[in-house]
Amino acid sequence: MSEQDNCIFCKIVRGEIxxxxxxxxxxxxxFLDIKPVAPIHVLVIPKKHIASLAQVSETDAPLLGKILAxxxxxxTAQGADDGFRxxxxxxxxxxxxxxxLHIHIVSGPQPLGPMLAR
Ligand code: 5GP
Ligand code: ZN
Numbered sequence: 001m002s003e004q005d006n007c008i009f010c011k012i013v014r015g016e017i018x019x020x021x022x023x024x025x026x027x028x029x030x031f032l033d034i035k036p037v038a039p040i041h042v043l044v045i046p047k048k049h050i051a052s053l054a055q056v057s058e059t060d061a062p063l064l065g066k067i068l069a070x071x072x073x074x075x076t077a078q079g080a081d082d083g084f085r086x087x088x089x090x091x092x093x094x095x096x097x098x099x100x101l102h103i104h105i106v107s108g109p110q111p112l113g114p115m116l117a118r
Contacts, residue, residue, distance in 0.1 A: 003049060003051065003099075004049045007049055007098075007099065007100050008098055008100070009043075009045050009049075009098055009100035009102065010049050010100060012029070012031065013029055013045070013047045019031035019032070019034075020032040022042060022074065022077065022078065023044075023070065023074055023077075026047070027046060027047055027048070027063060027066060028044065028045070028046060028047065028063075028066065028067055028070060029044075029045050029047055030042055030043065030044040030045075030070070030074050031043055033104065036106075037106060038106040038107060038108040038112060039107070039108035039109065040075070040078045040079060040080050040084070040105070040106060040107040040108055041104065041105070041106050042074055042075075042078055042104070042105040043102045043103070043104060043105075044067055044070065044071070044074065044102065044103045044105065045067075045100060045101065045102045045103075046063050046067065046101060048063070049100055050100070050101040051099045051100065051101065052090050052091060052096060052099060052101055053088050053090040053101055054090040054091040054094075054096075056101070067103060068086075068103075071084075071086060071103070071105055074105060075105050075107060078105075078107070079107075080105070080107035080108075082107075083107065084105050084106065084107035085104075085105075085106050085107065085112050085115075086103055086104065086105055087103070087104040087106065088101075088102075088103050088104070089104075
């Protein structure tokens with residue numbers, strides 16, 4: 001059994017579990033976070049299973065660039081026309097919960113507060 005078989009985001013890519021998709025092409029999928037931390041909370045993932053930002057290499061650069069370049073369009077489409085925050089949790093210290101690389105786009109009508117709780 002491979003890592004992809006049990007990966008929850010791979011299951012979303014394969015259509016095995018539902019998600020509220022907001023963008024899809026051959027390489028990238030974006031969907032609403034199931035437990036939003038702000039009024040706008042979108043996850044953007046590569047369809048290909050990459051476990052973590054902590055495990056990417058230079059060969060992943062075009063895909064990562066593509067994902068990041070999609071952010072403003074996705075954010076605006078969700079109504080974040082006055083700014084947003086992008087978060088990538090990685091590894092144990094970053095408290096990454098789902099081991100399939102994803103970026104969070106969060107925004108809302110109100111400013112989001114400090115980057116980390118202090
Ligand atoms: P992490 O802590 O790994 O950066 O964030 C994982 C995110 O995935 C969390 O914000 C969590 O709410 C979201 N998430 C976990 N399982 C699911 C799911 O089955 N569907 C959706 N849409 N989001 C999920
Ligand atoms: Zn996966």
